Amino acid sequence: MANYVDRFNAADRILHWIVAISFFLLMLSGLGLFAHTFFGYFDLFGGPQQGIMVHKWAGVVFFVSSVLLFLRHVGETCRFDADDRQWIAKLGGYLSRKHQDIPQGKFNAGQKLYSIFAILAALVLGVTGLVIWDPTAYSRELTQFSLMLHGLFFTLSMVGMVVHVYLATIGNPGTLDGMLYGQVRKRWAKKHASKWYRKVAKD
Amino acid sequence: MKRKSFLIDTTLCTACRSCQVACKQWNKLDAEATVNRGSYENPPDLTPQLYNQIQFIEQDKGDDLQWLFINRRCMHCADAGCVKVCPSAGALYHTKEGMVAFNQDKCIECHYCVNGCPFDVPRYDARQKVTKCHACSDRVQNGLAPACVKACPTQALKFGDRDQLIAEARAAGKKLYGENDLGGLGVLYVLDDQPGTYRLPKNPAIPASIFFWKDVVKPLGILGFWGAVGVAALHYVTVGPQKFDESDDPQHKGGE
Numbered sequence: 001m002a003n004y005v006d007r008f009n010a011a012d013r014i015l016h017w018i019v020a021i022s023f024f025l026l027m028l029s030g031l032g033l034f035a036h037t038f039f040g041y042f043d044l045f046g047g048p049q050q051g052i053m054v055h056k057w058a059g060v061v062f063f064v065s066s067v068l069l070f071l072r073h074v075g076e077t078c079r080f081d082a083d084d085r086q087w088i089a090k091l092g093g094y095l096s097r098k099h100q101d102i103p104q105g106k107f108n109a110g111q112k113l114y115s116i117f118a119i120l121a122a123l124v125l126g127v128t129g130l131v132i133w134d135p136t137a138y139s140r141e142l143t144q145f146s147l148m149l150h151g152l153f154f155t156l157s158m159v160g161m162v163v164h165v166y167l168a169t170i171g172n173p174g175t176l177d178g179m180l181y182g183q184v185r186k187r188w189a190k191k192h193a194s195k196w197y198r199k200v201a202k203d
Numbered sequence: 204m205k206r207k208s209f210l211i212d213t214t215l216c217t218a219c220r221s222c223q224v225a226c227k228q229w230n231k232l233d234a235e236a237t238v239n240r241g242s243y244e245n246p247p248d249l250t251p252q253l254y255n256q257i258q259f260i261e262q263d264k265g266d267d268l269q270w271l272f273i274n275r276r277c278m279h280c281a282d283a284g285c286v287k288v289c290p291s292a293g294a295l296y297h298t299k300e301g302m303v304a305f306n307q308d309k310c311i312e313c314h315y316c317v318n319g320c321p322f323d324v325p326r327y328d329a330r331q332k333v334t335k336c337h338a339c340s341d342r343v344q345n346g347l348a349p350a351c352v353k354a355c356p357t358q359a360l361k362f363g364d365r366d367q368l369i370a371e372a373r374a375a376g377k378k379l380y381g382e383n384d385l386g387g388l389g390v391l392y393v394l395d396d397q398p399g400t401y402r403l404p405k406n407p408a409i410p411a412s413i414f415f416w417k418d419v420v421k422p423l424g425i426l427g428f429w430g431a432v433g434v435a436a437l438h439y440v441t442v443g444p445q446k447f448d449e450s451d452d453p454q455h456k457g458g459e
Contacts, residue, residue: 036292144410159428190447191445191447
């Protein structure tokens with residue numbers, strides 16, 4: 001396996017997929033509450049009442065696993081250096097075919113920003129979700145405001161999810177390997193995370 | 204179909220509560236045991252078994268006690284908060300006469316309407332389904348007046364074409380509550396005092412966040428999702444993926 005380098009351990013991967021599965025369960029079970037157009041998605045769960053039940057408990061799983069996932073990587077994702085600022089200024093080199101050498105750590109600046117957005121969204125969705133768990137528990141204004149914020153951060157999360165899935169799969173071939181079985185190609189690491197690669201290659 | 208409305212002239216109400224009883228009879232609603240609270244007002248609030256209620260506004264005026272009576276119920280708003288927040292199309296809906304009715308078979312028990320209503324009207328029954336005054340939609344469709352209106356001995360309750368009711372009240376020099384609020388209420392009141400005295404909101408409104416969610420966030424969300432998918436696809440076919448070349452590594456020439 002000299003061609004590969006370890007990137008995510010089993011706990012990282014399992015936690016990530018718990019977040020991902022609960023995210024898609026939440027999306028499918030919540031769409032029917034978001035707009036009349038999507039009411040039919042409740043059929044996937046056997047009916048609206050069952051869909052709402054799945055949504056509530058998947059929400060608890062998503063919230064807890066999102067917090068745990070964030071905490072596992074917070075040491076790397078919340079620290080930005082000059083290279084990260086350069087990455088942001090050049091938008092990660094994604095707007096050009098020409099290879100741009102921007103040295104990055106284990107996570108590039110875009111991944112760091114996404115992890116911060118993801119935890120922020122999870123917190124907002126979690127707190128507003130608790131408020132509307134029983135939609136008659138709090139005042140009219142707070143309930144309606146929470147419903148609106150819940151919908152707003154859901155739509156932001158959808159955009160984030162599409163970008164994340166694209167960049168982690170066909171947008172950057174070889175990236176998904178790290179989340180599937182934990183190892184990435186060395187040449188992938190040199191290209192995408194040279195600072196991190198130099199560090200782990202030394203060990 | 205012309206929009207219909209109730210016109211409730213509180214100055215004519217004697218608090219006989221024929222409306223409460225007639226409603227229970229027509230809609231087959233059970234009687235409920237209540238406790239004497241030192242007021243003739245009974246029951247104290249709308250319940251799943253009480254679609255309309257005479258409220259007693261008891262005012263202490265020195266030696267005197269002033270009584271005001273008001274028949275409270277669903278206000279049948281044109282811009283109805285309950286209809287706006289309801290996720291299940293048709294569970295709460297406007298009849299062709301413009302009244303807000305409900306279909307329990309479509310109710311998904313989410314309770315959104317309870318807090319969506321500016322007048323605190325929708326109730327959930329023992330089966331956890333929405334229930335409230337539906338303006339006797341079954342009677343009205345067959346050309347009859349709602350049961351409460353039929354039973355009212357003083358014509359404090361009237362039901363008819365909204366424009367005509369408003370014109371008649373204006374001609375009689377009466378000031379109306381609810382003419383323009385929330386797109387025009389389906390229950391118009393002639394009041395003997397300020398709306399606040401009757402525990403009515405002076406300017407009933409739906410929180411702006413409902414409109415922001417349903418009219419802004421929802422379309423932008425759908426647009427955002429497909430927009431992101433479109434941008435990703437466009438990026439893939441123009442700039443293309445960030446490939447790493449495995450074959451040009453001299454260290455690994457000759458297989459591994």
